[in-house]
Amino acid sequence: MTASVKRTPDAPLLVEKKYFTFAEPPEEMILDSGARLGPITLAYETLGELNRDRSNAILVLHACTGDSHVAGYYPDDNTRPGWWDGMVGPGKPIDTDRWFVICSNILGSCMGSTGPASINPATGKPYGLDFPMVTIRDMVRAQRQLIEHLGISRIMALIGGSVGGMQVLRWCVEYPEMVGSAIALATTTRHSAQAIAFNEVARQAIMSDPDWKGGQYYDGPGPRHGLAVARMIGHVTYLSDESMREKFGRRLQNRSSLSFDFGVDFQVESYLHHQGAKFVDRFDANALLYITKAADYFDLESGDGSNLVDDRLQHIRFLVLSFSSDWLYPTYQSRAIVSALKKNGCDVSFCEIESRWGHDAFLMPSERLYTLVNRFLDRVDRELKVS
Amino acid sequence: MTASVKRTPDAPLLVEKKYFTFAEPPEEMILDSGARLGPITLAYETLGELNRDRSNAILVLHACTGDSHVAGYYPDDNTRPGWWDGMVGPGKPIDTDRWFVICSNILGSCMGSTGPASINPATGKPYGLDFPMVTIRDMVRAQRQLIEHLGISRIMALIGGSVGGMQVLRWCVEYPEMVGSAIALATTTRHSAQAIAFNEVARQAIMSDPDWKGGQYYDGPGPRHGLAVARMIGHVTYLSDESMREKFGRRLQNRSSLSFDFGVDFQVESYLHHQGAKFVDRFDANALLYITKAADYFDLESGDGSNLVDDRLQHIRFLVLSFSSDWLYPTYQSRAIVSALKKNGCDVSFCEIESRWGHDAFLMPSERLYTLVNRFLDRVDRELKVS
Numbered sequence: 001m002t003a004s005v006k007r008t009p010d011a012p013l014l015v016e017k018k019y020f021t022f023a024e025p026p027e028e029m030i031l032d033s034g035a036r037l038g039p040i041t042l043a044y045e046t047l048g049e050l051n052r053d054r055s056n057a058i059l060v061l062h063a064c065t066g067d068s069h070v071a072g073y074y075p076d077d078n079t080r081p082g083w084w085d086g087m088v089g090p091g092k093p094i095d096t097d098r099w100f101v102i103c104s105n106i107l108g109s110c111m112g113s114t115g116p117a118s119i120n121p122a123t124g125k126p127y128g129l130d131f132p133m134v135t136i137r138d139m140v141r142a143q144r145q146l147i148e149h150l151g152i153s154r155i156m157a158l159i160g161g162s163v164g165g166m167q168v169l170r171w172c173v174e175y176p177e178m179v180g181s182a183i184a185l186a187t188t189t190r191h192s193a194q195a196i197a198f199n200e201v202a203r204q205a206i207m208s209d210p211d212w213k214g215g216q217y218y219d220g221p222g223p224r225h226g227l228a229v230a231r232m233i234g235h236v237t238y239l240s241d242e243s244m245r246e247k248f249g250r251r252l253q254n255r256s257s258l259s260f261d262f263g264v265d266f267q268v269e270s271y272l273h274h275q276g277a278k279f280v281d282r283f284d285a286n287a288l289l290y291i292t293k294a295a296d297y298f299d300l301e302s303g304d305g306s307n308l309v310d311d312r313l314q315h316i317r318f319l320v321l322s323f324s325s326d327w328l329y330p331t332y333q334s335r336a337i338v339s340a341l342k343k344n345g346c347d348v349s350f351c352e353i354e355s356r357w358g359h360d361a362f363l364m365p366s367e368r369l370y371t372l373v374n375r376f377l378d379r380v381d382r383e384l385k386v387s
Numbered sequence: 388m389t390a391s392v393k394r395t396p397d398a399p400l401l402v403e404k405k406y407f408t409f410a411e412p413p414e415e416m417i418l419d420s421g422a423r424l425g426p427i428t429l430a431y432e433t434l435g436e437l438n439r440d441r442s443n444a445i446l447v448l449h450a451c452t453g454d455s456h457v458a459g460y461y462p463d464d465n466t467r468p469g470w471w472d473g474m475v476g477p478g479k480p481i482d483t484d485r486w487f488v489i490c491s492n493i494l495g496s497c498m499g500s501t502g503p504a505s506i507n508p509a510t511g512k513p514y515g516l517d518f519p520m521v522t523i524r525d526m527v528r529a530q531r532q533l534i535e536h537l538g539i540s541r542i543m544a545l546i547g548g549s550v551g552g553m554q555v556l557r558w559c560v561e562y563p564e565m566v567g568s569a570i571a572l573a574t575t576t577r578h579s580a581q582a583i584a585f586n587e588v589a590r591q592a593i594m595s596d597p598d599w600k601g602g603q604y605y606d607g608p609g610p611r612h613g614l615a616v617a618r619m620i621g622h623v624t625y626l627s628d629e630s631m632r633e634k635f636g637r638r639l640q641n642r643s644s645l646s647f648d649f650g651v652d653f654q655v656e657s658y659l660h661h662q663g664a665k666f667v668d669r670f671d672a673n674a675l676l677y678i679t680k681a682a683d684y685f686d687l688e689s690g691d692g693s694n695l696v697d698d699r700l701q702h703i704r705f706l707v708l709s710f711s712s713d714w715l716y717p718t719y720q721s722r723a724i725v726s727a728l729k730k731n732g733c734d735v736s737f738c739e740i741e742s743r744w745g746h747d748a749f750l751m752p753s754e755r756l757y758t759l760v761n762r763f764l765d766r767v768d769r770e771l772k773v774s
Contacts, residue, residue, distance in 0.1 A: 034647075035647075194623065196653050197623045197656075200659060201623065203649065204663075208616060228591070229616070236588065241581045241714070241717065244579070245579060245581075248580040250579075250580065260419075261520065262680065299637060
């Protein structure tokens with residue numbers, strides 16, 4: 001395995017987006033829904049070098065609208081670092097000088113992996129709603145194919161927040177023998193009624209836009225208005241009352257008095273409009289439908305008790321982190337993860353990090369977060385070498 | 388003043404919707420925006436009898452999408468009691484055997500009072516967006532005309548929750564000499580960035596529906612999809628994580644397994660769809676735009692310090708109530724009301740009522756709430772008689 005990172009002391013960390021298409025049987029997957037899907041491609045990026053015994057791999061799982069571009073820069077764009085560039089890189093908490101980092105775009109997304117905007121081989125057109133529903137488990141099963149393709153049989157650490165945290169937990173339940181340790185941030189064992197409600201409102205905003213056209217909008221403008229509204233809803237849930245008060249308060253946007261019309265009065269409105277507009281240019285509306293539904297379907301407590309209470313998980317070292325002002329996946333939901341894992345006798349560390357930034361906190365620079373993650377990985381690395 | 392309530396022991400409490408049109412000059416109002424508006428009609432209902440010295444009036448101020456129908460039944464519809472029928476009526480906490488209760492539909496609404504769906508005398512067509520922006524202060528100023536029309540110079544008690552609570556506070560600031568006491572429930576001194584954010588997303592959902600047609604949709608179907616989405620957003624903010632977990636959890640709606648499509652899977656989705664559809668049939672989309680904007684503009688701390696810190700309010704007795712799980716107007720915002728009023732040396736009672744029902748709690752049956760309101764009114768009634 002050669003490193004995909006080219007690095008000189010003065011140059012930015014460069015990464016390359018790569019693609020893995022399921023080549024050997026099974027070229028297709030049978031999904032949780034029973035539907036078959038294939039061919040399947042996953043976009044992925046790697047940083048650092050896989051060591052000789054292939055024991056230093058860290059798999060980063062991205063959140064709802066994230067992508068494989070976790071850190072560094074693409075050679076042709078030195079303006080846009082990866083979404084977790086503060087966390088991942090040389091000398092950073094997830095240190096690419098020590099560890100081999102992999103991040104792949106989730107199945108069902110639109111950032112290089114197969115999803116509803118991909119071409120349906122049966123029709124030669126984008127799938128649209130003919131794309132089968134995918135679950136978090138389906139995403140994880142696809143990632144496993146990639147990991148095996150990279151020649152890795154045991155992952156040193158999984159790490160992910162939000163929907164990425166769901167993947168972390170699902171990985172542990174599905175393939176415990178492949179997992180050395182796992183870090184779950186700002187996530188849950190099951191999507192709450194409130195979280196489902198926000199997702200459903202976002203989906204309704206998209207699907208009631210006439211330009212959505214039942215999901216077959218790829219030869220037109222697409223549901224730009226509906227998608228923007230959906231994204232605005234998302235952003236309100238990612239922040240907190242506290243952070244919005246601090247960040248925006250009631251400050252007016254480029255004006256000295258109220259408009260008395262329905263334009264933008266407040267900075268918070270301008271922020272939401274900006275986030276909505278920016279998202280429409282980068283993300284596929286159908287992909288948001290599929291990924292939010294996968295999150296809503298996520299439930300590790302659907303059977304007889306928690307799927308996390310399982311002896312096969314006993315050897316996995318866990319770090320569970322929540323954020324005090326996160327009201328989308330509040331701390332009590334992280335405590336439920338910890339409580340289930342403790343029943344296995346797992347080695348579980350838990351911390352609620354004080355933060356005013358709401359759910360977004362897991363993506364924000366934070367010394368506390370960085371230190372907790374780095375120390376955990378350092379300990380895991382040493383312990384796994386000994387064992 | 389004759390009572391508008393006809394009551395026999397076995398019959399339901401009957402009320403009648405009445406209309407007051409500003410008759411004498413000023414037939415029109417100069418609004419906070421500087422615009423002129425007229426003619427102006429307010430729909431209102433009354434219950435109980437005004438006593439001889441006109442000292443037993445209670446003015447109920449309704450919330451965002453409420454109306455004048457606070458309690459009892461219309462003669463032609465014995466299925467739909469008023470929105471606060473548990474609170475208001477004979478022998479109820481706001482006892483119509485003792486007090487004369489008035490509730491009027493707010494200016495800018497669509498439930499009988501002048502608003503954007505009313506006919507613009509200049510064009511003979513509904514105003515649409517030619518309706519001028521109204522503020523909470525404008526609503527209160529219009530209510531004052533009604534109160535004077537009813538021959539009342541001093542209101543024994545004001546009571547309202549949410550946007551109704553904003554009107555309560557604004558009344559006290561504008562016309563303290565007319566107010567004996569005031570009960571503000573689940574409200575705030577100023578709309579927070581988070582509350583503005585939710586309202587703006589709701590407005591964008593409406594205004595991006597092509598059937599909104601710039602607000603002139605009255606000869607067509609109107610923005611039914613956008614309005615439904617807006618209402619769904621509202622409903623999520625009215626509940627709480629806790630109440631949604633209890634009320635819906637992850638229970639499926641009329642099915643035994645997941646659909647794996649974008650129909651309704653969960654009860655919480657079905658509930659939101661139902662609330663959205665029901666609302667579209669009863670409420671005008673433009674009215675929601677205007678009222679949410681009035682709420683966003685509400686700020687009693689915009690000048691040099693709080694408008695509530697004012698000697699003229701000193702004589703008013705206050706009851707301020709918040710609800711523990713209300714995250715739209717959290718308890719700290721009620722504490723800010725109390726704190727400002729205390730600076731005047733006002734007689735202020737405050738209670739955070741334990742409730743899992745979120746913002747909706749102020750509308751839900753609650754012995755605690757009922758007792759607090761009734762005891763306060765009873766005390767005020769006795770004290771005002773003595774003074």
